[in-house]
Amino acid sequence: MLSQHDRPMRDWLALLPPTLAVGGISYYSYQTYKKAQCAGNGQVNTSIRKDINKVVDFIDIEDITEKAVLCRCWKSKNWPYCDGAHGPHNKATGDNTGPVVVRHKENK
Ligand code: FES
Structure with missing residues (x-):
């Protein structure tokens, strides 16, 4: 039988799985968001001359x-x-x- 003294520790351990699940989901969401911010829709060029099909520059x-x-x-x-x-x-x-x-x- 658990004493009154052991019960708070057991309560804290019960919080561990949901805390890890929320932490894992948060971390995965952040990584996905960060990746989307960096890559746009897989495009490297997010702003330069988007009105043309291909950006080509010539410098003599x-x-x-x-x-x-x-x-x-x-x-x-x-x-x-x-x-x-x-x-x-x-x-x-x-x-x-x-x-x-x-x-x-x-x-x-
Ligand atoms: S390499 Fe793009 S601004 Fe310097």
Whole structure:
């Protein structure tokens, strides 16, 4: 027979399964939400020239004086150039994107 002293402990243990279930569901929901926020509907480009079928940019190599820093995260407001938007994106999502830097060999 349990004493009055043992009963509160047993009551607390009874709360463990529902607490774990709610915690697990919350964690799974958060991960799903986070993934949806990052990927949109599986699209990488969520905002740049969405009115056309394919975003293609041309930069003449002769026009690059020292270097060109080009966006690869699709978050730049100065597309196709990097504006540093990859930093907040990486912080928010855990991603590791960054620009591609095109430079003349002598400017290394
Ligand atoms: S803003 Fe996209 S790579 Fe920097």
